[in-house]
Amino acid sequence: MSALSRRAVTSTFLRSFLVQGSWNYHTMLGTGFAWAMLPGLRRIFEGDPEGLDASVRRHLDHFNAHPYLANVALGAALRLEADGTDEQTVRRFKTAVRGPLGGLGDSLVWAAWLPTVSMAALTLWWLGLPVWLVVGLFLVVYNAGHLALRIWGFRIGLRDGRDVALTLSEARLAQLGERIKSIAALLVGVLAGVVLAGREGLSDAGPLWIVPAVVCFVAGLKIGHRAWRPAAVATVTAIALIAWWGVLL
Amino acid sequence: MELALVALLGGVLALDGTSVGQFMLSRPVVAGALTGWMLGDPALGLLIGTLLELYLLVSFPSGGARFPEGTTATVVAVATAVASDTAGALPIAIAVGLLWGQVGGFSITALRKANGFIVPEPADSRADSARVATAHLGAVGLDFLRGALITGTGVAIGRMLVARVGASWPLGQRESLALILVGAAVSVGILLHDLGGFRHRRVLFAAGFALGIVGVRFL
Numbered sequence: 001m002s003a004l005s006r007r008a009v010t011s012t013f014l015r016s017f018l019v020q021g022s023w024n025y026h027t028m029l030g031t032g033f034a035w036a037m038l039p040g041l042r043r044i045f046e047g048d049p050e051g052l053d054a055s056v057r058r059h060l061d062h063f064n065a066h067p068y069l070a071n072v073a074l075g076a077a078l079r080l081e082a083d084g085t086d087e088q089t090v091r092r093f094k095t096a097v098r099g100p101l102g103g104l105g106d107s108l109v110w111a112a113w114l115p116t117v118s119m120a121a122l123t124l125w126w127l128g129l130p131v132w133l134v135v136g137l138f139l140v141v142y143n144a145g146h147l148a149l150r151i152w153g154f155r156i157g158l159r160d161g162r163d164v165a166l167t168l169s170e171a172r173l174a175q176l177g178e179r180i181k182s183i184a185a186l187l188v189g190v191l192a193g194v195v196l197a198g199r200e201g202l203s204d205a206g207p208l209w210i211v212p213a214v215v216c217f218v219a220g221l222k223i224g225h226r227a228w229r230p231a232a233v234a235t236v237t238a239i240a241l242i243a244w245w246g247v248l249l
Numbered sequence: 250m251e252l253a254l255v256a257l258l259g260g261v262l263a264l265d266g267t268s269v270g271q272f273m274l275s276r277p278v279v280a281g282a283l284t285g286w287m288l289g290d291p292a293l294g295l296l297i298g299t300l301l302e303l304y305l306l307v308s309f310p311s312g313g314a315r316f317p318e319g320t321t322a323t324v325v326a327v328a329t330a331v332a333s334d335t336a337g338a339l340p341i342a343i344a345v346g347l348l349w350g351q352v353g354g355f356s357i358t359a360l361r362k363a364n365g366f367i368v369p370e371p372a373d374s375r376a377d378s379a380r381v382a383t384a385h386l387g388a389v390g391l392d393f394l395r396g397a398l399i400t401g402t403g404v405a406i407g408r409m410l411v412a413r414v415g416a417s418w419p420l421g422q423r424e425s426l427a428l429i430l431v432g433a434a435v436s437v438g439i440l441l442h443d444l445g446g447f448r449h450r451r452v453l454f455a456a457g458f459a460l461g462i463v464g465v466r467f468l
Contacts, residue, residue, distance in 0.1 A: 017269060017270045017271075018268065018269050018270075018385070018389060020267050020268055020271075021268040021269065021385050021386070021388055021389040021392070022364050022367065022368050022384060022385045022387075022388035022389070023267060023268070023361055023364060023388075024361050024362070024364035024365040024367075024368055024388075025361055025362060025365055026365040026368070027365075027368060027371065030368070030371065031368040031369070031381060031384060031385050031388075032385060034381050035381050035382060035385040035386075038378055038381070038382065041378075042378070052377075052378060053376070053377045053378065056376065056377065056378050056381055057371055057372075057373075057374075057376050058371075060368075060369060060370075060371040060376060060381065061371045062371075067271055068271075110309040110310075111443060111444075114273070114309060115306055115307075115440055118276065118278065118302060118306055119306070119440075121278055121302075122278065122299055122302060122303065123461070125278075125295060125299050126299075126465075127464065127465070127468050128468065131282050131285075131291045131292060131294075131295045132282075132291075134278070134282075134295065135278065135279055135282045135283075135295070138273070138276075138278060138279065139272070139273065139274070139279060142272075142273050143272055143273070146271070146272065146273075181444050181445065182450075182453060184440075184444055185441065185444045185445070185450035185453040185454055185457070186453045186454070186456060186457040186460075187457060188437060188440055188441050188444065188450075188454055188457060189453065189454040189455060189456060189457020189458035189459075189460070189461060190457040190458070190460050190461040190464070191437065191457075191461065192437055192454075192457070192458050192461060193457065193458040193459065193460065193461020193462040193463075193464070193465065194461040194462075194464065194465055195303075195430060195437075196461075196462070197461070197462050197465045197466070198461075198465045199465075200296075200423075200426055201430070201465075202427050202430055202431075204423050204426075204427070205423040205424050205426065205427035206427075209424075209427040209428075209430075209431060212431045213430060213431045213434040214434070216431055216432065216434035216435045216438065217434040217435070217437055217438040218438060219435055219438060220434070220435040220436060220437065220438020220439040220440075220441075220442060221438035221439070221441055221442050221446070221447055222438075222442070223442075224439055224442045224443070225307065225439055225443075227435050227438070227439060228307060228308075228435060228436065228439060231432050231435035231436075232304065232317075232347050232432065234432065235343075235344070235347060235428070235429065235431075235432030236344045236347050236348055238428060238432075239340045239341065239343070239344040239428070240344065242340070242418070242419065242420060242428075243337060243340075243341060243414045243417070243418060244414075245419060246337065246414065246417035246418050246419040247414055247417045249417065249419060
């Protein structure tokens with residue numbers, strides 16, 4: 001790691017925020033990964049432009065992970081390059097970690113953290129909190145977790161290199177995700193209660209509206225994501241028909 | 250001028266969806282409030298953002314999945330609703346937003362296909378650091394243009410629609426809101442399904458539900 005300056009490391013970390021900028025179905029995060037690595041690689045291959053280009057091409061390969069946890073691979077790959085690790089080992093490492101970093105990140109962030117903070121914000125709005133407070137709390141709380149995960153991932157990757165898998169398993173992120181999901185389940189209930197009984201809620205419009213809402217809720221619960229599109233289409237169609245009826249009246 | 254500013258806002262916020270940062274400025278609840286602030290009605294912006302957030306709670310940019318784009322949908326919906334003070338402005342804006350979310354989703358898929366042609370091949374011996382940087386930042390620029398274009402087009406169509414049929418909307422505001430909430434209840438069900446299902450989470454869900462009802466009474 002001696003080849004890496006603080007500036008190169010910081011610059012690579014900051015570039016990680018754009019790692020998905022050229023997401024494509026061919027190499028997925030590959031180009032973004034190589035682009036984020038550039039400040040570190042430039043430092044490592046200082047005075048060796050051919051070595052730099054060869055190294056950049058290595059990192060253009062297909063790579064995919066959750067954008068926040070991609071920092072683990074980014075830090076570790078930088079460490080491996082700085083240590084002069086051979087090309088095949090770097091490739092094998094990236095291939096080995098991309099699946100777990102994707103699955104773990106999706107489960108922890110997209111399926112647990114984001115819906116939990118979103119539901120908390122929605123509940124606060126329904127309880128009558130001012131606009132700036134709802135939006136401010138959502139952004140501060142969500143991004144506290146977001147930035148902590150990015151910084152931690154990059155640091156353990158840079159520190160442990162290819163041994164980072166052990167640190168990841170010891171961090172018990174899957175268990176943390178499960179705990180957050182329990183809070184989310186509680187908040188789904190709170191949100192349902194508030195939307196039903198709160199200001200501008202369903203009961204405001206009359207008890208008849210509660211019946212179709214329960215039917216929709218149960219449909220989502222039973223069918224899962226396949227229920228989303230029909231519900232959205234039905235809502236849009238209903239609004240279009242009512243608007244048309246209004247024009248005819 | 251206002252349309253251009255809203256389109257620019259849509260382009261900037263759409264970047265946050267995938268390409269830059271993912272600080273969740275792109276979520277409907279934030280995008281709605283920001284658009285509302287920009288157009289002079291933050292409360293209406295947050296109301297629309299909240300309603301669309303309820304629908305899109307289960308939509309997130311995971312891997313290669315095709316997902317409705319909540320950002321441009323919300324900016325379009327808020328800019329549509331703010332332009333009219335008729336009874337139909339809110340439901341029509343939500344309908345336009347839900348439709349435009351799909352259009353935005355298709356445009357993201359198209360951009361990702363186009364990016365495949367822009368980025369250098371790993372096996373290409375001409376691929377150097379300068380080409381990688383140009384391709385990557387060029388793709389980010391394209392995403393901004395995509396967001397701005399989708400937003401601008403959506404707002405123009407949405408405002409035209411609400412100007413034509415907004416005034417003849419036959420339902421009151423409470424009923425309109427209830428109609429939107431009925432559809433959104435599906436997402437709440439899907440979320441509980443994703444969190445392990447009713448059987449697994451029934452105690453927490455029931456406790457939360459009771460807390461919500463009681464909380465509303467006392468707050």
